[in-house]
Amino acid sequence: MRYHRSKTQQLTSSETAPSTLPGVILVGVDLGLPHFDDDLEELAQLATTAGYVVLDRVTCKRRAPDAALYVGSGKADEIKALALGHSAKEILFDQALSPAQQRNLERHMGMPVNDRILLILEIFAQRARSHEGKLQVELARLQYLSTRLVRRWSHLERQSGGIGMRGGPGETQIELDRRMIGDAIKRTRERLDKVKRQRNTQRRQRERRGAFTISLVGYTNAGKSSLFNALVKARAYAADQLFATLDTTTRQMYLGEVGRSVSLSDTVGFIRDLPHTLVDAFAATLQEARDADLLLHVVDASNPAHPEQIQEVQRVLREIGAADVPQILVFNKLDALPDAQLPRDMEDCMELEGQSVPRIFLSARTGQGLDGLRHLLARRVASLVADESPSETQAPADSAQ
Ligand SMILES: Nc1nc2c(ncn2[C@@H]2O[C@H](COP(=O)(O)OP(=O)(O)OP(=O)(O)O)[C@@H](O)[C@H]2O)c(=O)[nH]1
Numbered sequence: 001m002r003y004h005r006s007k008t009q010q011l012t013s014s015e016t017a018p019s020t021l022p023g024v025i026l027v028g029v030d031l032g033l034p035h036f037d038d039d040l041e042e043l044a045q046l047a048t049t050a051g052y053v054v055l056d057r058v059t060c061k062r063r064a065p066d067a068a069l070y071v072g073s074g075k076a077d078e079i080k081a082l083a084l085g086h087s088a089k090e091i092l093f094d095q096a097l098s099p100a101q102q103r104n105l106e107r108h109m110g111m112p113v114n115d116r117i118l119l120i121l122e123i124f125a126q127r128a129r130s131h132e133g134k135l136q137v138e139l140a141r142l143q144y145l146s147t148r149l150v151r152r153w154s155h156l157e158r159q160s161g162g163i164g165m166r167g168g169p170g171e172t173q174i175e176l177d178r179r180m181i182g183d184a185i186k187r188t189r190e191r192l193d194k195v196k197r198q199r200n201t202q203r204r205q206r207e208r209r210g211a212f213t214i215s216l217v218g219y220t221n222a223g224k225s226s227l228f229n230a231l232v233k234a235r236a237y238a239a240d241q242l243f244a245t246l247d248t249t250t251r252q253m254y255l256g257e258v259g260r261s262v263s264l265s266d267t268v269g270f271i272r273d274l275p276h277t278l279v280d281a282f283a284a285t286l287q288e289a290r291d292a293d294l295l296l297h298v299v300d301a302s303n304p305a306h307p308e309q310i311q312e313v314q315r316v317l318r319e320i321g322a323a324d325v326p327q328i329l330v331f332n333k334l335d336a337l338p339d340a341q342l343p344r345d346m347e348d349c350m351e352l353e354g355q356s357v358p359r360i361f362l363s364a365r366t367g368q369g370l371d372g373l374r375h376l377l378a379r380r381v382a383s384l385v386a387d388e389s390p391s392e393t394q395a396p397a398d399s400a401q
């Protein structure tokens, strides 16, 4: 296998050494939309996390996607030649492909062609550990599959409808597959509903105890789990991977200044173009954020794309009905900021959708700024609790650790 890279790209660790992992070519199409990732860095991270080796990256500009191949046929030939030259096993697009485009591309390239959405689904499937997480991923995959099946074969149905409406073997198979998938979706939903009911019971118990709940939210890889571990001295899995965390972990955190415990939850990260089926399937997990009393919105300040990442997180928060939950912005990875980008004040406020949101800079890795965050939390918790009715302000007797 040969390893080489395009001139504009940096060599990532996955591109440095031969490996037995399947090699992929990354393709990004710049349609002139904001947030186009020139270096395909995020797609490369997703691919590496999913267990691929990135062999090369190709980007091109188009005014609109080609209906048949997404890219032009000349570009498609170029990608194919590159893939064959590298002995790649698969081609991954940064943009979502329609079922027809995917099918045509696979035929053109003679190898599997997938998109970012499928990659995210695959990572979720690999990562899911808990019973609930597995069920959620299963549901998302079934839903994805059902739309592909229906659309992939819609032309066959039209054909069979034309032949005297008798149907044919193709149609029977489609109907069968559809029914099986439909049944599987129904069964998975029922099992998930049961888990959700249990979760709701737990949440109601917490509410009855008057526990103040804080949820860590943020773009994937921002450092939520690292901050969680630093704050509650836990050992949640933190890694330089996208979606290291899928399951929610909750711990009690004692805030000495206000003399009470709060419950802190670490949860799944957000990402641009989070597949809808996943948002749907992970509704229960994401609901943690909606029901929280306060959100710690963790941002990787060292990532040049962090302004777009903040917007994306805000978008998902709106989608799950968590837009009105008070926030604190935590600009993490202070230690990784170049001197020129160091903030003048470690604490200030930032304008976010017309609201002034408290912001603090810190490093979950070195611990710098953690005390500042504890003070800030104590102040916010005290003022939010003061707004509630007196019966709810009782500190839980059994939650301190
Ligand atoms: N330099 C630096 N790296 C950090 C800091 N905090 C976290 N990291 C690194 O960033 C990477 C991601 O950290 P995680 O805590 O797993 O991030 P996360 O937001 O929980 O990510 P997901 O669960 O994948 O969504 C890891 O490699 C951490 O070591 C920090 O303050 N400074």
Ligand SMILES: [Mg+2]
Binding pocket: 224, 225, 226, 237, 238, 244, 245, 267
């Ligand atoms: Mg995490």
